[in-house]
Amino acid sequence: MKNNIAILVLLTVVMTACGTFKKAANLPDTTTTTQTTPQVITTPCDAIIATLGDWQTLQTGGNIKLSAGSNFSSAIQVRMVRDEAIYISLRPMLGIEVGKLIITADSLYAMDKIHKRYIAEKVSILTSGIPVTVTDVQDIFLGRPFIIGKGTLSEALKSQVIASSNSPIVLKAKESYKGYGYSFSFDKNNRISSLDIVPAGSSAAAYQVKYSDVRGTKAGNIAHAINVSASIEKKKMAFSLSYKDIDWNGKIKIDKDIPSGYSRMSAKDLFSMFSN
Helix, strand or coil: CCCCCHHHHHHHHHHHHHCCCECCCCCCCCCCCCCCCCCCCCCHHHHCCCCCCCCCCEEEEEEEEEEECEEEEEEEEEEECCCCCCEEEEEECCCCEEEEEEECCCEEEEEEECCCCEEEEEEEEHCCCCCHHHHHHHHHHCCCCCECCCCCCCCHHHHEEEEECCEEEEEECCEEEEEEEEEEEECCCCEEEEEEEEEECCCCCCEEEEEEEEECCCCEEEEEEEEEEEECCEEEEEEEEEEECEECCCCCCCCCCCCCCEEEEEEHHHHHHCCC
């Protein structure tokens, strides 16, 4: 694969597509609530929050299939430390690592072992100053609703979403970015089905993450299959991820060391890969 390093970073570029939007006016709250008695009411938002469990680390294997001008598929290994780091290793043949991507709270590392080159940049090259966090990216990879820059949806954050009462249930973030809103859809069993990023005034998503194979785990409902579509430098990009069973809360290692003899690529070199 000629562009191992581009493929690795493409994972992050697509998954943080919402980070390219500048903050705009809040979306109007069109939901009204009528409460005639002081009794506790379980809302659709409450029911979804109840499916979101706690976790500290995870490790799993899986596969990636990608279309970005050419098709590519590979086995992968994924490791995460909650709120701290994401590690993705490409292993297309016999379990041999040919490249890896590491995202931390403030840095992005990508290594192409075939061509002995690497990238080490501030993660802000992907987020354009928008407060997308490593926690947000983890939630995208796992199919968990979140509020950009503030964390996984919780009781403390539920006032920042508008919840529909219909099926499918839709949770729409009240705050938008550069005229784009984002929302999460769930089926009747409170399992996530999509993350949609939609231009204001439109009903069609500009970017979409579709989720399937949602399983109950030690960390709550987690999607084990993800399909993403987006556009970078006017090129259509799409990829799918599938996970095997996930091991939770074990001891894991995320190695950021760069071997000697590797050449460093700049951010300019990186993005030129998508404009050729």
